[in-house]
Amino acid sequence: MRTLPMALLVFLLAGCAGVAKVESGERGLGERMLVSLDGPWNKVSAPDREPAEVWTMEGRPVDELLIYSGIKNEQVIHATAMGANRKNFAFRSGMQPDEIVAMFEGMLTRDGSTFKLVKLAPADFGGAKGFRFEYALTRKVDNVQLSGLGFGTVSGGELFALLYQAPRLAFFPRHQPQVEKMARSARIKT
Amino acid sequence: MKRRDFLAGGCAGCASLLPGLAAAQPAWEIPARFARPDAGSDEGGLWSMMDREEVRLRKSPFSLRDPKLQAYVQDIACRLAGEHCPDVRVHLVRTPLFNASMAPNGMMQVWSGLMLRVDNEAQLAAVLGHEIGHYLARHSVERLRDAKSRSAFGMFIGMFGAVGQLGQLGLIAGMFAYSREHETQADSIGVLLMRKAGYDAAEAAKVWENLQLEMKARPDGDASRSPFFATHPPAAERQQALAELARASPGGAANEAQWREGVKPFLRDWLHEEVKRGQHEESLALLGRMIARSPAAADYRWARGEVYRLRARDGDLDSAVADYLAAVADGGEPPDTHRGLGMIYRARRQSPEARTSFQRYLELAPEAPDSALIKSYVEELRT
Numbered sequence: 001m002r003t004l005p006m007a008l009l010v011f012l013l014a015g016c017a018g019v020a021k022v023e024s025g026e027r028g029l030g031e032r033m034l035v036s037l038d039g040p041w042n043k044v045s046a047p048d049r050e051p052a053e054v055w056t057m058e059g060r061p062v063d064e065l066l067i068y069s070g071i072k073n074e075q076v077i078h079a080t081a082m083g084a085n086r087k088n089f090a091f092r093s094g095m096q097p098d099e100i101v102a103m104f105e106g107m108l109t110r111d112g113s114t115f116k117l118v119k120l121a122p123a124d125f126g127g128a129k130g131f132r133f134e135y136a137l138t139r140k141v142d143n144v145q146l147s148g149l150g151f152g153t154v155s156g157g158e159l160f161a162l163l164y165q166a167p168r169l170a171f172f173p174r175h176q177p178q179v180e181k182m183a184r185s186a187r188i189k190t
Numbered sequence: 191m192k193r194r195d196f197l198a199g200g201c202a203g204c205a206s207l208l209p210g211l212a213a214a215q216p217a218w219e220i221p222a223r224f225a226r227p228d229a230g231s232d233e234g235g236l237w238s239m240m241d242r243e244e245v246r247l248r249k250s251p252f253s254l255r256d257p258k259l260q261a262y263v264q265d266i267a268c269r270l271a272g273e274h275c276p277d278v279r280v281h282l283v284r285t286p287l288f289n290a291s292m293a294p295n296g297m298m299q300v301w302s303g304l305m306l307r308v309d310n311e312a313q314l315a316a317v318l319g320h321e322i323g324h325y326l327a328r329h330s331v332e333r334l335r336d337a338k339s340r341s342a343f344g345m346f347i348g349m350f351g352a353v354g355q356l357g358q359l360g361l362i363a364g365m366f367a368y369s370r371e372h373e374t375q376a377d378s379i380g381v382l383l384m385r386k387a388g389y390d391a392a393e394a395a396k397v398w399e400n401l402q403l404e405m406k407a408r409p410d411g412d413a414s415r416s417p418f419f420a421t422h423p424p425a426a427e428r429q430q431a432l433a434e435l436a437r438a439s440p441g442g443a444a445n446e447a448q449w450r451e452g453v454k455p456f457l458r459d460w461l462h463e464e465v466k467r468g469q470h471e472e473s474l475a476l477l478g479r480m481i482a483r484s485p486a487a488a489d490y491r492w493a494r495g496e497v498y499r500l501r502a503r504d505g506d507l508d509s510a511v512a513d514y515l516a517a518v519a520d521g522g523e524p525p526d527t528h529r530g531l532g533m534i535y536r537a538r539r540q541s542p543e544a545r546t547s548f549q550r551y552l553e554l555a556p557e558a559p560d561s562a563l564i565k566s567y568v569e570e571l572r573t
Binding site for chain 1 (some may be wrong): 207246249250251252264285287397466467468497499500502529533536537560562566
């Protein structure tokens with residue numbers, strides 16, 4: 001019977017090790033992107049979202065900020081055993097904004113969730129011409145309706161993007177201004 | 191009933207439907223309507239659990255609430271279920287995968303991905319008849335007893351937060367994963383019900399033949415990835431068995447025109463969801479088959495054009511343009527056809543063609559969510 005408390009302890013410690021505080025101020029995202037933060041975030045370990053860095057305010061799965069910094073041509077995104085084998089959802093340098101959004105849509109609906117594009121418009125991001133999009137996502141696992149916001153650009157053949165999604169009634173409006181501000185502060189080093 | 195007796199009864203029923211074996215076995219008969227099991231029994235508990243799930247399903251944003259389509263599919267289910275009709279409640283679910291299921295309390299789920307893939311009423315009846323077969327043979331009772339040990343395991347791993355969530359999801363997914371014997375028996379009962387309802391049982395084998403096309407197209411070629419096939423007999427084996435059963439009693443209706451008309455209002459949405467799954471090879475296999483069957487259908491041409499454009503391998507953009515132009519020639523094409531053309535022409539620096547296509551898209555879909563982006567392209571192409 002000693003095994004159970006030990007296993008529980010290992011899991012709890014593993015959980016602690018998976019979260020790190022991101023302090024406010026200027027922060028580097030990957031090797032080439034910088035953002036300025038008004039307040040602290042929590043960075044969590046999320047192998048299912050790699051190569052994205054995952055931050056959260058409320059804790060997953062409530063909300064998540066997905067940060068893609070310097071995704072290279074043909075790099076598979078959100079690779080699972082299935083995704084990697086099937087070589088779907090790989091970024092290509094020549095992708096247009098609508099194709100990048102379609103790629104995110106495919107990744108976010110892999111579990112049967114539904115995605116509805118609300119708006120897609122040109123917007124500067126990271127100091128380059130890019131795009132901004134809004135979407136509504138209904139999560140299959142719990143039927144929760146989320147709102148989402150994304151920014152992206154392709155610079156030097158690499159993808160830089162931020163996606164934030166949270167339950168639409170309370171959490172999304174609460175954190176949207178910070179995400180917008182963070183996106184406006186983003187700079188890509190050339 | 192003990193498991194062994196039950197299986198023996200089930201196999202007898204199965205065999206009775208196979209030519210040459212029927213004479214040696216007692217015929218399987220459709221049982222009378224089931225009474226609700228005692229709430230204190232394990233089966234009663236399972237029904238209560240499914241009742242709660244059905245309440246949740248009714249409120250789900252994934253529920254496809256269209257009274258006309260719901261009544262249409264419910265009617266097909268009722269023709270198959272016969273006197274059990276009042277106990278079978280069809281719920282249409284918006285999920286772009288091939289799947290249907292039936293719970294022991296009579297809750298039947300039919301996913302939009304299944305409705306997209308069947309060619310006619312008879313093919314849908316084959317799948318629904320199969321699920322009703324599980325229900326009539328009460329396979330879930332046996333599954334319940336098997337699941338008990340897994341429940342204990344699920345509760346155990348449920349102590350560990352996220353790990354527990356994954357465990358429970360797997361548990362729910364596996365709840366109605368029947369044994370191969372049960373699947374074979376449900377196929378046989380399904381064919382029997384199809385015949386009684388006046389459907390052409392030969393269409394049942396075509397369901398699996400069509401699905402094999404998609405499975406073979408997958409880069410990993412792994413059929414077990416599909417929720418419907420995880421525990422089912424291989425499609426090829428199943429197709430052969432069903433074809434053999436159908437040969438014993440040819441004839442019956444397929445009702446293709448009625449089916450096409452019934453699902454027409456939903457086709458574009460379902461195709462959109464299919465395209466956005468990002469499983470390009472499967473989608474191309476499916477859409478190629480659909481186009482061969484209905485060559486003048488602009489929606490299928492548009493959808494295949496989209497898949498080619500998003501896959502963008504060698505030669506794909508040429509194929510996409512050909513499909514988009516064929517959709518325009520057919521008439522009644524989705525507005526997105528012109529958007530897709532514009533995107534390809536723009537990438538190829540064919541500015542006049544790109545501008546014309548984008549303008550046509552904006553005329554047809556002025557409120558499109560990406561209209562701001564497309565307007566910026568039109569401006570860019572003027573210079």
